[in-house]
Amino acid sequence: MGRPREFDIDQALNIATNLFWRKGFDNTSISDLRSAMGISAPSFYFAFESKEALFQRITENYRKVQNEIVADALGQKTFKDLLEKLLLGFAEFLTDPAHPSGCLVLNSSIPVRADHPITKRFAEQRRKMRTDLEKRLKQLAQNGGKLPAGSSPATLAQMVVSLVWGMAVEAQSGATRTDLKKMAGAAVSTLTVPTS
Amino acid sequence: MGRPREFDIDQALNIATNLFWRKGFDNTSISDLRSAMGISAPSFYFAFESKEALFQRITENYRKVQNEIVADALGQKTFKDLLEKLLLGFAEFLTDPAHPSGCLVLNSSIPVRADHPITKRFAEQRRKMRTDLEKRLKQLAQNGGKLPAGSSPATLAQMVVSLVWGMAVEAQSGATRTDLKKMAGAAVSTLTVPTS
DNA sequence: CGTTTTCTGTAACGAATGGTATATTATTAA
DNA sequence: TTAATAATATACCATTCGTTACAGAAAACG
Numbered sequence: 435m436g437r438p439r440e441f442d443i444d445q446a447l448n449i450a451t452n453l454f455w456r457k458g459f460d461n462t463s464i465s466d467l468r469s470a471m472g473i474s475a476p477s478f479y480f481a482f483e484s485k486e487a488l489f490q491r492i493t494e495n496y497r498k499v500q501n502e503i504v505a506d507a508l509g510q511k512t513f514k515d516l517l518e519k520l521l522l523g524f525a526e527f528l529t530d531p532a533h534p535s536g537c538l539v540l541n542s543s544i545p546v547r548a549d550h551p552i553t554k555r556f557a558e559q560r561r562k563m564r565t566d567l568e569k570r571l572k573q574l575a576q577n578g579g580k581l582p583a584g585s586s587p588a589t590l591a592q593m594v595v596s597l598v599w600g601m602a603v604e605a606q607s608g609a610t611r612t613d614l615k616k617m618a619g620a621a622v623s624t625l626t627v628p629t630s
Numbered sequence: 631m632g633r634p635r636e637f638d639i640d641q642a643l644n645i646a647t648n649l650f651w652r653k654g655f656d657n658t659s660i661s662d663l664r665s666a667m668g669i670s671a672p673s674f675y676f677a678f679e680s681k682e683a684l685f686q687r688i689t690e691n692y693r694k695v696q697n698e699i700v701a702d703a704l705g706q707k708t709f710k711d712l713l714e715k716l717l718l719g720f721a722e723f724l725t726d727p728a729h730p731s732g733c734l735v736l737n738s739s740i741p742v743r744a745d746h747p748i749t750k751r752f753a754e755q756r757r758k759m760r761t762d763l764e765k766r767l768k769q770l771a772q773n774g775g776k777l778p779a780g781s782s783p784a785t786l787a788q789m790v791v792s793l794v795w796g797m798a799v800e801a802q803s804g805a806t807r808t809d810l811k812k813m814a815g816a817a818v819s820t821l822t823v824p825t826s
Numbered sequence: 827c828g829t830t831t832t833c834t835g836t837a838a839c840g841a842a843t844g845g846t847a848t849a850t851t852a853t854t855a856a
Numbered sequence: 857t858t859a860a861t862a863a864t865a866t867a868c869c870a871t872t873c874g875t876t877a878c879a880g881a882a883a884a885c886g
Contacts, residue, residue, distance in 0.1 A: 435885075436833065436884070463873065464875085476836095477834055479875070560799075589813055603792065613785075616781070616785040617792060620786060623778075624781070631853070633861080633862045634853065634862080636864075673864065673865090674845095676863065
């Protein structure tokens with residue numbers, strides 16, 4: 435009922451995702467979004483409420499996609515399998531030709547002022563990923579998951595997530611999918627105790 | 631000759647460095663800078679020419695400091711020493727209480743539009759650091775520097791710099807100096823072939 | 827039909843942005 | 857003392873920012 439929307443809202447969301455991904459939150463203006471979507475200002479606000487609400491919606495979906503990679507990895511039974519799923523998963527995700535390279539969240543969370551709720555939310559998500567990984571590593575350590583000796587699960591987890599964020603930076607700087615996959619492979623083989 | 635400057639320019643540069651570090655280039659306005667420095671608009675432009683020129687000046691100095699860490703590391707004679715100098719050096723640098731946590735360049739380069747000259751310059755600097763490391767690793771590999779088997783110097787170099795960028799992200803997200811040092815230590819011990 | 831609801835177009839809002847024109851003040855050199 | 861130079865203060869510029877008031881247009885429902 436009522437006047438039908440004259441633009442494809444999913445397509446508009448894709449356009450917005452792409453723009454935010456490439457330029458970050460602050461650097462993507464409503465004017466950018468509107469002209470890329472081909473809609474007027476009132477139409478934008480009617481459909482998406484505000485720039486921030488649109489961004490929340492987009493990053494919420496982004497979070498789900500990323501969580502799938504993590505969940506898949508955490509479900510593995512050995513450290514090696516976990517690491518492989520995680521790093522290769524991110525290597526492919528961060529260089530998926532379907533969207534810009536690098537991490538959408540990282541692009542928007544690093545520079546925004548520290549007290550901004552968006553930045554806090556993103557930092558919290560990163561923290562959760564790290565602690566979830568840490569918990570799983572502790573489990574694996576107790577069940578003979580063959581963790582490298584000499585470093586705690588906490589440190590190991592932080593090192594692994596750091597590698598992921600570093601891969602995101604490299605991807606945004608031009609690293610190819612092959613580059614990232616090689617890195618992932620190298621990390622797996624060096625961090626994994628040789629199967630004796 | 632002429633009327634003397636009524637503010638300390640080095641102090642002003644420190645203030646600007648601090649602001650850019652915390653909030654990135656785009657998110658730091660001239661108004662922010664001016665009020666923190668306590669000077670008027672014409673004084674700002676007279677002293678620093680423009681926001682971008684000021685940023686260039688600051689990041690140029692930043693680059694030098696960072697390069698010292700890299701140069702010190704590349705001067706080492708074994709892979710282990712190199713890695714230790716590099717990772718521990720960045721661990722301390724990225725959590726130096728004298729300035730905000732994380733990497734100033736990364737904070738400003740990730741989100742700025744990809745075609746912006748500043749972004750390009752920063753990406754180029756990252757690339758140079760990676761290739762410099764790669765060259766040195768090749769040398770070490772030929773001289774018995776004990777590199778981990780199974781991965782090329784190029785991949786190894788990219789993995790190491792990724793770890794550095796990841797550490798920068800973690801530092802900006804609240805990781806402590808101790809956290810980063812532990813990670814550095816773990817990375818060194820896992821990436822280093824046990825001295826047989 | 828007419829009413830209601832939903833969307834769009836025109837036009838504009840105040841605030842903040844980076845940057846300046848102009849005139850004035852303070853210093854050194856001649 | 858005067859001229860030249862260097863820095864200041866006041867006030868302002870055009871542009872862009874995110875957002876909205878208001879009126880009209882297109883559909884569903886009675």
